[in-house]
């Protein structure tokens with residue numbers, strides 16, 4: 001196959017744009033890909049043209065609309081007239097009911113996946129699934145409404161695995177992973193009854209420096225140092241006025257994240273945690289997390305504040321234990337600082353410490369990942385979250401890709417396995433999983449945890465089974481209704497706007513009071 005540098009997609013129904021675009025770029029990561037309407041001019045240097053026709057209705061003589069082509073048509077064409085290399089340059093699939101969106105989407109994704117697989121001569125680990133929550137699907141398949149509802153548990157798992165591989169072309173390994181996680185999550189959720197409670201998220205949008213791959217709304221502390229107290233004033237106002245949100249539900253988990261909450265000075269951390277505890281009834285809280293995050297922001301004094309406030313879970317995130325990579329990605333801390341922060345927290349009694357890792361960082365292959373895992377195994381944390389690098393649009397790394405193109409970005413099955421094996425040696429099992437757009441190698445992010453150390457908030461946010469109250473700049477409050485509908489109330493992302501419009505952020509939460 002000749003090299004593909006530019007892909008053009010012609011799509012006659014933009015409501016399926018996300019599905020088509022995401023599936024195409026999953027096969028051709030990093031290739032410039034654009035979607036066009038029929039009739040729009042296509043760039044002459046297009047290497048692969050994907051033409052998808054879903055519009056199955058036409059005008060009958062006399063102007064009355066009716067279905068004239070009950071079919072979906074997809075063609076893949078290379079430059080010129082000759083079509084693509086491969087056996088199936090065009091396929092026309094009958095669509096039994098074009099108004100049935102889930103059915104239409106299913107046929108579209110299956111057909112497109114089969115054609116791209118044939119063209120590229122390879123499969124994707126997650127098959128034609130383009131969503132970020134494949135475990136949710138496994139969960140639904142584990143609890144099917146009809147078909148195998150009377151099967152014993154083991155059969156339900158086999159059924160779910162089989163459906164994932166047959167219906168969505170998910171690999172055996174990934175189907176097994178998704179089903180195992182769904183089973184573990186189901187058992188945890190059954191115990192905590194999330195619909196009767198809610199969670200609180202509090203965002204601190206400052207970091208010691210901005211990592212090259214970051215796409216969160218975080219700002220360098222240096223720029224905002226003099227405004228942190230002003231931010232806390234606004235945040236306190238928002239938290240205190242949110243105490244009556246979600247009436248009748250008890251608070252179950254608290255997550256202070258960001259950014260890096262431990263960029264706050266000890267007196268500021270003290271103030272924030274006191275405000276939270278004075279506002280909400282903490283007696284039913286099952287998990288109280290502070291994402292310490294960057295090792296360079298952690299001090300004994302700050303950890304003492306967290307201990308005094310009975311924080312049950314913290315994160316100390318190395319991302320990699322290779323100094324060369326840390327320097328390259330702008331973390332501005334050392335491997336030694338990570339170890340020191342971890343050992344200090346352990347010595348002070350923190351018994352649930354998570355460490356976040358990223359695979360696919362520039363210049364890192366299996367050897368570098370192996371080194372990171374060896375170091376992590378020596379430290380022996382309680383949970384580890386392995387992220388496959390995702391280059392979102394906002395990340396400086398994506399914006400300056402040209403500067404880094406000589407450095408490789410590799411994620412392979414071997415690398416993912418090496419992480420999995422390391423976590424297994426630490427007696428951890430996978431407990432939550434999600435995917436992102438532009439995720440390296442089409443892999444996934446997986447949280448591993450020792451027994452009874454799984455992060456509840458992570459499960460709740462991923463499975464979307466509980467209302468989340470979010471305070472702080474870029475907080476996104478989530479209302480989960482009994483029928484599964486989800487509504488969001490967004491805070492502004494920009495810190496200055498958050499400070500100026502704090503009363504509006506508070507008023508936006510009126511529907512949940």
Ligand code: SF4
Pocket residue numbers: 206207209210211213214215216218258259260293294
């Ligand atoms: S520590 Fe996290 S939030 Fe802060 S800049 Fe790095 S990636 Fe972004």
